[in-house]
Amino acid sequence: MTPVLALHDVTVTYTTRDRSITALDHCTLDIHNERVALLGPNGAGKSTLMAVIAGALQPDSGTVTRNHDPKAVAMVFQTNALDELLTIRENLKLAAAIHQLDPSAVPPRIESITQHLGIHDRLNDRIKTLSGGLKRRADLARAMLIEPDLLLLDEPTTGLDIDARRTLWNALINAHDERPFAMLYATHLTDEAEHAHRVVLIANGKVAAQGSPKDLKANLGSSVLRLKAHDPTDLEHAAQWATSRNLDSITFDDQVLAINASADDVSAFNLDNTAITLAPPSLDDVYLWTTHAALAKEPVT
Amino acid sequence: MSALRASIALGNRELIRITRQPSRIIASIATPLLIWAFIAAGFSKAMGEQSGQTFTASMIPGIASLTVMFSSIFASISLIQDRHEGFLRAALLSPTPRLWIVLSKAWSGTLIALVQGLIILAVLPILGIPLTPTGILGAIAGLVCVSVSLIGLGLALAWLVDSSQGFHGVMNTILMPLWITSGAVFPVTNASPWLKAIAYANPLTWIHDTMRRSLDLPSIDSAPTWLPWTISITTAVLMVLFATLVMSAKNKRP
Numbered sequence: 346m347t348p349v350l351a352l353h354d355v356t357v358t359y360t361t362r363d364r365s366i367t368a369l370d371h372c373t374l375d376i377h378n379e380r381v382a383l384l385g386p387n388g389a390g391k392s393t394l395m396a397v398i399a400g401a402l403q404p405d406s407g408t409v410t411r412n413h414d415p416k417a418v419a420m421v422f423q424t425n426a427l428d429e430l431l432t433i434r435e436n437l438k439l440a441a442a443i444h445q446l447d448p449s450a451v452p453p454r455i456e457s458i459t460q461h462l463g464i465h466d467r468l469n470d471r472i473k474t475l476s477g478g479l480k481r482r483a484d485l486a487r488a489m490l491i492e493p494d495l496l497l498l499d500e501p502t503t504g505l506d507i508d509a510r511r512t513l514w515n516a517l518i519n520a521h522d523e524r525p526f527a528m529l530y531a532t533h534l535t536d537e538a539e540h541a542h543r544v545v546l547i548a549n550g551k552v553a554a555q556g557s558p559k560d561l562k563a564n565l566g567s568s569v570l571r572l573k574a575h576d577p578t579d580l581e582h583a584a585q586w587a588t589s590r591n592l593d594s595i596t597f598d599d600q601v602l603a604i605n606a607s608a609d610d611v612s613a614f615n616l617d618n619t620a621i622t623l624a625p626p627s628l629d630d631v632y633l634w635t636t637h638a639a640l641a642k643e644p645v646t
Numbered sequence: 647m648s649a650l651r652a653s654i655a656l657g658n659r660e661l662i663r664i665t666r667q668p669s670r671i672i673a674s675i676a677t678p679l680l681i682w683a684f685i686a687a688g689f690s691k692a693m694g695e696q697s698g699q700t701f702t703a704s705m706i707p708g709i710a711s712l713t714v715m716f717s718s719i720f721a722s723i724s725l726i727q728d729r730h731e732g733f734l735r736a737a738l739l740s741p742t743p744r745l746w747i748v749l750s751k752a753w754s755g756t757l758i759a760l761v762q763g764l765i766i767l768a769v770l771p772i773l774g775i776p777l778t779p780t781g782i783l784g785a786i787a788g789l790v791c792v793s794v795s796l797i798g799l800g801l802a803l804a805w806l807v808d809s810s811q812g813f814h815g816v817m818n819t820i821l822m823p824l825w826i827t828s829g830a831v832f833p834v835t836n837a838s839p840w841l842k843a844i845a846y847a848n849p850l851t852w853i854h855d856t857m858r859r860s861l862d863l864p865s866i867d868s869a870p871t872w873l874p875w876t877i878s879i880t881t882a883v884l885m886v887l888f889a890t891l892v893m894s895a896k897n898k899r900p
Contacts, residue, residue, distance in 0.1 A: 399739055416741040426736035428659060430666045435659075442655030443740040445648035487736070 347412050348375035349495055349527035350398060355407030357393050357550075368393040369404065370550040376495075376527045380518075382538035383531040384628075385547035386636055391531040394547065395420070395499050398529065413494035413527070416444065420497040425484040429473040433464060433483045436472065440487045451490075458486045462516050478509025482516060489520055498530035502537065514540055535628035546632065548639035558628055565626035565634060566605035573600045573620040583619050595637045602633055652742040656750035657757075660724065664758055674716040675762050682709040682766075685831060703773040704864050707785070707857040708830025710766040711850070714759040714793045715825060719817055721755030722800025726810050745890045751801055752886055756793040763789040767861075775861065784860020791853045791878040796821070798885025802892040824850050833864060852877040 357369040368390045376398075383391045396402035397409060399420050420426075427436045434455065441451040459465040462482045472480060481501065488496060498517075502510040518540060521528055530537070538544045538558065545555040554561060570592065574580035583601045587594040590610055592603035603610070606623060614621050664670055686702040728734035737747055767785055771777055800817065807813045827841065828834075828850035834842060845851045851866075852874040858865040859874065866874070 401735070401739060418739060420736065420739055422732045422735055424730075424732040426732035428663070428733055429731070430663050431659065435662065439655050439659055440736070440740075443652045443737055443742045445652060445741055448651070 346377060348377050349411075349413045350376045351408075351410040351412075352394075352397070353408045353410070355394075355397060355404045355409065357390075357397060357402065357404050368550050369397065371407070372550065372552055374545060374552060374555075376529055378525040378527055379542040380521055380540060381527075381529045382541035382544045383529060383547055384533065384535065384538045384544055384632055385531075385553075386533065389547040389636070390550035391547055392499060393550075395497050395529070395531055398495075399497055417491060417494040418497070419444075419488035419491050419493040419495075421484055421488045421499065421501045423500045423503050425472070425480050427472045427480065427484055427487060430471060432469050432471050433459065433475075433486070434468045436483065437487060437490055440490055444491045446491060454490060454492075455486075458489050461520065462486050462489075463512070476509075478505055478512060481505060481509065481513055485513065485516065492524070493526055495527045495529070498528070500531055500533070502532075502534070510537075535632050538628055538632075544628070544631075546635045548636045551639065553639040554631070554635045558631075561631045562626040562628065565630055567625065568606050568608075568623050569626045569630045570594075570603040570606035570610055571600055571622045571624070572603070572614075572616075573622075575599075575618045579616070579618045582616055586614070586616055595634060597633070597637045602630065602637075604630075604634065649742055649746045652740070653746040653750040653753070656737070656742075656747060657754035660721070660751065660754035661757070663724075670720060671762070674713060674720065675765055677716060678709045678712040678766060681712065682706070689831075703770065703775050704833070704858075705831060706767060706770055706773070706775075707788070707854050707861060707863060708825070708828070710763040710785070710789060710857070711792045711828075711830060711854060712825060713762045713766050714789055715796055715821055717759035717762055718755060718793055718796035718800050719821070721751055721758070721797050722804040722817070723810050723813060725751065725801055725804040726807070726813055744893045745886075748798070748801060748886060748889045748893060752794050752797045752889075755797045756790055759793040759797075760786065760789050763793075770861065775863070777861070781861045785857045788853055788857035788860065788878065791856070791882045792850065794882040795849065795853070795878075795885045798882070798887075798889040801889040802885075805889070805892050824848055827851070828854050830854060835864075835866060835868075849877055849881040853881065 352372055352374045355369055355372045356367065359366045359368055372394065383394060385391050393402065397404050399418065428439070431439070437455045438451060455468070456465070459468055462485060464479060464482050464486065467475065467479060472483060475483065485501070502513060505513065514537070532538055542557060543555060544558055544561055546553045556564070572583040572587065574583050580596065580599060580601065584594065584596045587601050587603045590613065592606055592610065594601050594603035604626070608623065611621060611623050682705055686705055689701060725734065728737070738744070764786070767777070803816050803820070804813050807816055827844050828848050829845055834845040834851055837845060855865050855869070855874040856878050859871065
């Protein structure tokens with residue numbers, strides 16, 4: 346199947362006065378009509394990748410192939426792209442005009458989208474009078490108004506409380522289920538990445554791993570062992586113990602994470618001052634495993 | 647047609663915004679009027695009459711242009727605000743060409759500035775200078791040139807400068823000297839040779855000259871009529887193109 350968007354070998358380098366930073370390093374990625382989560386630590390290259398995909402940034406090398414209507418790209422940024430002095434309706438009409446939508450199609454679309462997002466009764470309220478969650482839904486309405494072929498969301502729930510986050514995600518998933526389109530969202534929250542059909546882990550500007558949340562977790566085996574130590578000496582002992590058990594492990598902060606572990610490993614554990622837990626892999630584990638393995642391979646300079 | 651509709655919608659947004667910020671209207675009219683009142687009161691006796699017109703009256707085109715300048719600065723600052731609030735990023739990702747985005751800021755800013763500039767010009771009959779239809783049309787054309795030029799320059803600078811504080815600094819460094827050396831507060835023809843050379847190289851001088859000629863106020867008589875108009879229109883067009891060029895460059899910041 347032809348992807349909606351294909352990036353091949355894309356590299357972006359920022360040059361400052363004293364050094365150059367490779368934000369994207371030979372990145373290759375296909376996006377179909379699916380929900381794709383870009384997961385990675387701060388500075389991993391997620392926002393740069395979004396900017397390249399949005400067409401706001403020209404890569405230094407590599408190709409971006411688009412198989413979508415160039416007018417049907419919408420983006421939700423970390424901050425709302427709404428005019429605070431205008432009402433929701435005025436903002437949506439403005440968004441429709443700059444996206445050059447057929448004026449006769451706009452009023453019914455505004456009605457329908459705002460009904461779906463639960464902000465219809467606030468259409469005539471100025472943005473500055475709305476709560477953070479309502480503003481975010483209004484911003485999502487702005488993006489959805491153009492019925493995008495490609496919707497990009499850059500950490501869309503930043504600053505929202507748990508309820509507002511859940512409402513926003515429900516609205517997004519419902520909208521996507523009703524009319525599939527390519528949806529790519531950057532996040533550093535693994536619970537948000539669970540909403541994706543595919544998770545792309547970015548580390549050091551590279552695609553470190555990708556797959557469905559289920560497959561990514563399965564790659565770590567049936568169980569993950571976590572050893573939390575109280576001080577560096579205990580941590581070193583914990584790492585040595587994991588090696589002695591032939592466990593594939595990484596050490597970071599105050600803990601050792603070992604994959605493909607079993608209950609036998611827990612039974613054999615005999616170190617003091619170190620807590621041990623064994624659990625099925627979570628996306629948190631995938632994230633930590635992948636990003637720390639990538640950082641260990643290529644430490645940030 | 648769609649791009650034009652987009653530009654009209656973006657411009658309308660600016661008009662709605664100003665009606666919801668009355669302090670902005672008051673500040674941009676009151677400040678130049680106060681500057682005019684104090685400078686005119688302080689210097690009118692020393693300056694005497696120029697070509698039969700009082701110094702107080704001959705300052706009016708310059709003060710109208712100062713009003714337009716303040717409005718233009720507000721219009722340009724709104725670009726920085728839009729960028730920080732994310733509105734601009736969404737607009738730039740839309741299919742609307744950047745030229746039309748620049749034009750929307752230019753026409754709406756000019757309309758706002760024009761209304762404010764005309765309020766200042768309405769002082770002229772009170773000072774005994776009659777306003778003729780030709781005079782008003784000429785003054786409007788001059789004010790449009792000032793506004794479009796300054797908005798174009800302002801947008802380009804606002805695009806290059808990241809903060810509104812930095813933008814204020816840059817604008818004060820560039821715009822105030824441009825305005826002061828344009829003959830807004832002193833007759834260029836009587837200035838010392840070095841200052842006269844600077845004034846003649848300043849496009850704002852010639853835009854003010856178009857307004858002075860239209861309103862029958864002291865002007866640079868040695869120049870033919872076509873010269874100030876040609877310089878004024880060319881400056882306005884070039885500044886819009888300059889802003890479009892600057893804004894069209896792909897932004898690349900770490």
